[in-house]
């Protein structure tokens with residue numbers, strides 16, 4: 001059908017090459033150039049549908065009045081833009097697209113990074129799905145669009161209709177900030193909100209479904225013609241998917257659980273191999289593995305004791321109303337290690353506790369934030385003497401225990417039906433108690449080979465090997481940040497990709513902390529890995545980090561960039577990723593003779609071209 005449309009646009013019909021008589025040709029040649037895109041698409045779909053139904057296209061089948069009426073009902077065009085770091089908004093945007101198309105709307109779906117901001121002026125209906133990271137930051141693939149919209153170059157958008165779905169985490173101060181910013185800015189530019197922004201917490205499914213309902217309700221136009229067209233577009237986003245997902249995880253068998261650090265290390269990193277056999281779950285290097293953990297049994301016990309509850313008491317486990325023991329609920333269903341403002345507000349309402357109400361008094365936000373920071377449910381129930389609150393009322397206020405995402409450290413080509421994760425245990429003391437990372441310590445202390453873990457694959461389109469196997473890659477991944485690069489190398493080895501590759505790796509000590517050392521050395525020996533520079537920060541008097549090694553190799557690194565290398569950064573977001581970016585900019589200035597502005601532009605273009613990708617946490 002698309003070919004037909006193209007033909008209409010570019011060709012003048014001739015009697016010799018068409019089945020029409022002279023009169024029909026003249027009519028068509030008068031009509032076709034006058035049609036708008038949406039009218040051509042509608043007409044094309046309409047004729048195809050008539051043919052499909054074996055109805056002859058005759059003048060009696062298409063009276064002029066009917067055509068005029070149905071052209072009015074041509075599908076609305078909707079632009080769906082997503083800004084996604086870990087893939088949630090990407091997945092939701094695809095789902096929304098399918099639902100909009102099923103309602104007969106014509107949808108153009110795009111990552112914000114791939115969208116030409118100047119074309120915003122021609123958009124009629126804009127739906128934005130965007131997440132927020134760290135201290136209120138936009139996802140990497142949303143930055144350019146975000147900056148454009150907030151700059152002086154942003155156009156007036158008086159004719160634009162829009163709505164925003166914001167994903168975030170209520171335990172962070174700048175909850176859903178990026179979504180809020182887009183929402184506010186679009187309004188400032190004159191756009192009309194067709195349905196209010198919805199902010200979603202970690203467990204976003206219900207809120208997202210509500211927003212879908214609202215925006216689809218506001219936009220949808222039911223018409224035969226529109227449905228015909230949508231049938232074509234819908235196939236573009238169809239995917240063969242496993243039945244297992246974030247909301248229906250696969251119970252996967254653990255094959256291996258090994259320690260990667262040598263004796264005497266301060267670090268404790270596990271290499272976990274998991275079987276995906278029978279799941280039909282597929283992944284690519286750069287994707288993440290979602291694992292549903294269990295809370296620490298001792299913390300569960302202490303909370304139950306502190307509240308004077310009984311472990312066997314029946315409580316509600318989920319929104320379906322399923323029941324289970326309190327112990328089961330706190331182990332596997334609810335989050336007990338993170339406090340959020342909404343939780344404290346709801347508990348204050350439920351208990352009328354004076355202390356909690358005082359914590360929520362306006363103007364004391366900083367105090368509330370500092371109390372929440374690093375404390376868990378046990379602290380809260382002890383500090384505010386919440387003993388006696390009925391268990392079921394209490395747990396119904398808790399957030400669902402979310403899965404943890406780990407960058408996959410295996411290539412499925414090298415390990416079919418398996419997935420590997422590289423997980424560092426989080427253990428520390430705070431506010432007078434030992435604290436444990438929920439998933440990392442569950443995996444380190446309580447999961448052995450043969451056990452089952454609920455898992456799913458989270459696609460990450462923002463961290464992918466170059467399509468061209470000849471393209472050089474530079475991988476910067478200290479600590480557990482090295483995980484996806486093991487997958488990259490496994491993939492490049494299996495596919496015999498000829499492109500050069502360069503790893504910058506670092507951790508505290510060479511002897512005890514060189515994760516996957518034997519594999520790196522083998523890949524280096526075999527030529528799968530071209531170059532490796534390591535920085536062991538605590539083996540020398542002066543700290544050395546990956547960015548120091550980058551700086552020492554600045555000339556060659558710049559040459560790789562000029563040859564079109566893709567740069568990947570994985571690991572700590574707060575310090576490392578920031579310092580690495582500063583170093584990249586410094587190298588561009590120093591070796592490329594660029595001004596600071598030109599260097600920033602160079603990196604920004606690399607980001608838009610997907611040549612600078614980050615998986616940072």
Ligand code: NDP
Pocket residue numbers: 406422423424425426437440478479480481506507508535536537538543545546547571572573574575576577579580617
């Ligand atoms: P780290 O990033 O903590 O440490 C790796 C190496 O990076 C160390 O040599 C460290 O040196 C060094 N380093 C410290 N600061 C910088 C800097 N500004 N620039 C460059 N290098 C630096 O590795 P981890 O894998 O432990 O942690 C990575 C991230 O993952 C952190 O954000 C952490 O919170 C998070 N995390 C991930 C877990 C997982 O399993 N995936 C579990 C726990 C945490 P030195 O220590 O000597 O300063």
